[in-house]
Amino acid sequence: MGVVKNISRRSFVKSIGLASGGLVLACNTSIFSNEEKAPENFTSFNPNLFVQLNSDGSLILVSSRSEMGNGVRTSLPSVIADEMEADWNRVSVQQATGDEKYGNQNTDGSKSIRLFFKPMLTMGAMAKAMLISAAAIKWKVPESECLAKNHFIIHTSGKKIAFGDLVEIAKTLETPSEDSLKFKNPKDYKYIGKGLQSVDAENISNGSAIYGLDKRLPNMKFATIAHCPVTFGTVKSFDKTEALKIAGVENVIEIKPVDRPFGTLGGIAVIATNTWAAIKGKEALVIEWDLGENKSYNSSIYLEEITKNVHKPGKVSKDKGNINNAFKNASRTIEATYQLPHLAHAPMEVPNTVAWYRNGVCDVWAPTQVAQTAREEVKEALQIELDKVTINVTLLGGGFGRKSKPDYVAEAAILSKETNNPIQVVWTREDDIKHDYLHTVSAQYFKASITKDNKISGWLHRFAFPSITSTFQKGVEYPGGWEINSASNLPYNVDNLRVEVGKAPAHVRIGWLRSVINLPHGFAINVFTDELAHETTTDPLEFRLNFLSKDKKAKKLQTNRLRNVLNIVAKNADYGKKLPEGHAYGIAIHKSFQSYVASIIEVSVINNKVTVHNVYIAIDCGLVVNRDTVIAQMEGSAIFGMSLAFYGKITAKDGEIEQSNFHDYQMARIHQTPKIHVEIVKSTKPPTGVGEPGVPVIAPAIVNAIFAATGKRIRKLPLIDEGFTV
Amino acid sequence: MTTLRINGENHKIDVPKDMPLLWAIRDIVGLTGTKYGCGKGLCGACKVLLDGSAVQSCQIPVSMAEGKEILTIEGESKNLQLLQKSWIEDNVAQCGFCQPGQLIAATSLLDKNKNPTDEEIETAMAGNICRCGTYQRIKKAIHKTVELKKQS
Ligand code: FES
Ligand code: FES
Numbered sequence: 001m002g003v004v005k006n007i008s009r010r011s012f013v014k015s016i017g018l019a020s021g022g023l024v025l026a027c028n029t030s031i032f033s034n035e036e037k038a039p040e041n042f043t044s045f046n047p048n049l050f051v052q053l054n055s056d057g058s059l060i061l062v063s064s065r066s067e068m069g070n071g072v073r074t075s076l077p078s079v080i081a082d083e084m085e086a087d088w089n090r091v092s093v094q095q096a097t098g099d100e101k102y103g104n105q106n107t108d109g110s111k112s113i114r115l116f117f118k119p120m121l122t123m124g125a126m127a128k129a130m131l132i133s134a135a136a137i138k139w140k141v142p143e144s145e146c147l148a149k150n151h152f153i154i155h156t157s158g159k160k161i162a163f164g165d166l167v168e169i170a171k172t173l174e175t176p177s178e179d180s181l182k183f184k185n186p187k188d189y190k191y192i193g194k195g196l197q198s199v200d201a202e203n204i205s206n207g208s209a210i211y212g213l214d215k216r217l218p219n220m221k222f223a224t225i226a227h228c229p230v231t232f233g234t235v236k237s238f239d240k241t242e243a244l245k246i247a248g249v250e251n252v253i254e255i256k257p258v259d260r261p262f263g264t265l266g267g268i269a270v271i272a273t274n275t276w277a278a279i280k281g282k283e284a285l286v287i288e289w290d291l292g293e294n295k296s297y298n299s300s301i302y303l304e305e306i307t308k309n310v311h312k313p314g315k316v317s318k319d320k321g322n323i324n325n326a327f328k329n330a331s332r333t334i335e336a337t338y339q340l341p342h343l344a345h346a347p348m349e350v351p352n353t354v355a356w357y358r359n360g361v362c363d364v365w366a367p368t369q370v371a372q373t374a375r376e377e378v379k380e381a382l383q384i385e386l387d388k389v390t391i392n393v394t395l396l397g398g399g400f401g402r403k404s405k406p407d408y409v410a411e412a413a414i415l416s417k418e419t420n421n422p423i424q425v426v427w428t429r430e431d432d433i434k435h436d437y438l439h440t441v442s443a444q445y446f447k448a449s450i451t452k453d454n455k456i457s458g459w460l461h462r463f464a465f466p467s468i469t470s471t472f473q474k475g476v477e478y479p480g481g482w483e484i485n486s487a488s489n490l491p492y493n494v495d496n497l498r499v500e501v502g503k504a505p506a507h508v509r510i511g512w513l514r515s516v517i518n519l520p521h522g523f524a525i526n527v528f529t530d531e532l533a534h535e536t537t538t539d540p541l542e543f544r545l546n547f548l549s550k551d552k553k554a555k556k557l558q559t560n561r562l563r564n565v566l567n568i569v570a571k572n573a574d575y576g577k578k579l580p581e582g583h584a585y586g587i588a589i590h591k592s593f594q595s596y597v598a599s600i601i602e603v604s605v606i607n608n609k610v611t612v613h614n615v616y617i618a619i620d621c622g623l624v625v626n627r628d629t630v631i632a633q634m635e636g637s638a639i640f641g642m643s644l645a646f647y648g649k650i651t652a653k654d655g656e657i658e659q660s661n662f663h664d665y666q667m668a669r670i671h672q673t674p675k676i677h678v679e680i681v682k683s684t685k686p687p688t689g690v691g692e693p694g695v696p697v698i699a700p701a702i703v704n705a706i707f708a709a710t711g712k713r714i715r716k717l718p719l720i721d722e723g724f725t726v
Numbered sequence: 727m728t729t730l731r732i733n734g735e736n737h738k739i740d741v742p743k744d745m746p747l748l749w750a751i752r753d754i755v756g757l758t759g760t761k762y763g764c765g766k767g768l769c770g771a772c773k774v775l776l777d778g779s780a781v782q783s784c785q786i787p788v789s790m791a792e793g794k795e796i797l798t799i800e801g802e803s804k805n806l807q808l809l810q811k812s813w814i815e816d817n818v819a820q821c822g823f824c825q826p827g828q829l830i831a832a833t834s835l836l837d838k839n840k841n842p843t844d845e846e847i848e849t850a851m852a853g854n855i856c857r858c859g860t861y862q863r864i865k866k867a868i869h870k871t872v873e874l875k876k877q878s
Contacts, residue, residue, distance in 0.1 A: 070820075200822065207760070207799030274741075274749055348856070348858070349823045398823060400857075633820075635859060636860065661765075662764050662766070663766070673862055
């Protein structure tokens, strides 16, 4: 992304931002939102939209991406600070509002560091260059004799001046051009690559951190919304008498559905003076629903239907070599079918938003992964201009993809306008699980051919699942391009490869969970690979090391990096050592979000009780910005993967989601926590994804370990439905 | 009128007697550190100390909390403060939403058990879900706090 453009114009506040197209905008915007106006008599230097240096030396850096445990409010500002030679102790982080001037703010796809590492370096380098210029002017010396170090500019003579003391001069300077900027040698980084503590750690630990659910405004009311139990069903009639009798309930309002991908489902809202009254009021509503056309959706029957669809020829997405010949000439073929259920995101903090509409403007405080999309939704819902909507992004109590869909944000805006009050919309946990954008249900069929000398000559992978595209475009019945790549970019050495997709219409709102398509593909490919190892009586590690391609394709897919992480976990796990009775190792490798991950997991299975003892995980994510965050994300991925392997299943019966809370949609807990050993590959390659690539390897490694321990091959999750306890 | 004694201060509130303590604390008293996660006693996000014991505040009606000492994450207690320090130093939190509940559960554990084993930690903390999966660090931070206490 080209970032900085020279702006030959003097102005008091010169700000440079990133437009969504990767272009650069100059604008006169302060980094302060409406809510927090800059103090009076405040002298500051704003070289760009992300940096504000104050005359007292305090430095405000902007985080334009959402913080949901990904550590981004620490990592990206630390990149600016490092390049700028700023002192991290003088830094405070300011969260950006939703605005396209910040470039892409969609905090999904594990791309914050991938997309913004370079631009943030540039923001820092630009500020640094201007401070050096300012010092050179002040001292009347050449710039080449000045350097920046730890919040000072130092002259070769040894004299130095604090950053803050240069604000007056720096703010009058022109912005340098991008090509003139000088960047640090990566070996001199002092924050990048280390493990800076989260800027929010203290507030989180003392309870003062503000999540969406914690936002309070004077005279704010609380709202819950009864949505139709069946997706896209509508209200026929309702009776609010009993609800209004509940102490604290003030109003009951119907919300009409908005037919947009992230529009509200519509329903009946109960407005009250506190959340409890709003919840009780919702329970007391009597609503007659028109359940609509999804009322016959039964996900278990549906799974069997799409399974049938993968057992017959589908649409060909990739065809290399000649798969039919491979099957014909094989000494034997093996087939397997894998079935995975819908999943709910269930972030710890339920969907919620505070909105305050007054005099044609709407201020919103939302835990959202997509501040700009949320802004758009509010604009559409209220039919006001975009610049009348301010999205303040609070901390997110987890996102995992749920908070990429701001249907709940627009709901708060609609209710605030209707009631002339600041409103906090709160989804209960039950609402969250029953009305999620669900991770897709999937069926995958494989057939491989094995030659006389035990080589895999052909690989057919056919899958069907309702695509996320169906959320944006009704009627879509097949997966789209990027939902296929993780199958067609198979890292293995197979001459004849075919990928086909089967038909799968959607009956619920589809929205991928953390790791997206890599969950089903990573699972099935890794388990099927294990089946092939077994079938060819080869050790699973050896099989993979040999099977990973080494040819031309290997270069493109960088299979050497996958091989490397696999070797690392094998070493860390001391693969091949004798394990206790009933214990075994399982392996999985997967590339996603441009990162390479391998995992070896040790389980024991005793009387069908599965215990996960050790998780060895290695990731190659290129250059690392915050080591500790990468480790934390891998640890979290292990637990996240265990939850879905053990328990993860959402089912629909007669169109209604059957699960409702953490008793029937369970999570792994502390007593099930294995020892998690993380190794990060040292690398100077461009940084790649971290938040998601750790998850796809967990479930298949567990399943492969269970096979190694028991000989029982699992092709369907969750484990608790397959005769195991956990 | 109900009087709740929270973090050493009395709060007179006018709410139905069956209102769960969680909502009284969050919406009426206005202390938002105590979190809602499930409302059904399943996740532990809402834990507070009630007369020294960790309870799920979503399951306790205000009538049962009246006259008792309530300690929330915003309150002061020796063990809570020490644990918070370890939590910060070890970067335990990811999204952090579950952490007030985790810290309260850990405080209650250390108040009762000076030197808990791994197993005792697991038993005491099993009621607290962390969707981000910070359990390994939680265990470590509790052990670390115990060590720090021993040294001082
Ligand atoms: S909110 Fe009380 S246990 Fe979950
Ligand atoms: S840190 Fe996110 S739920 Fe525990």
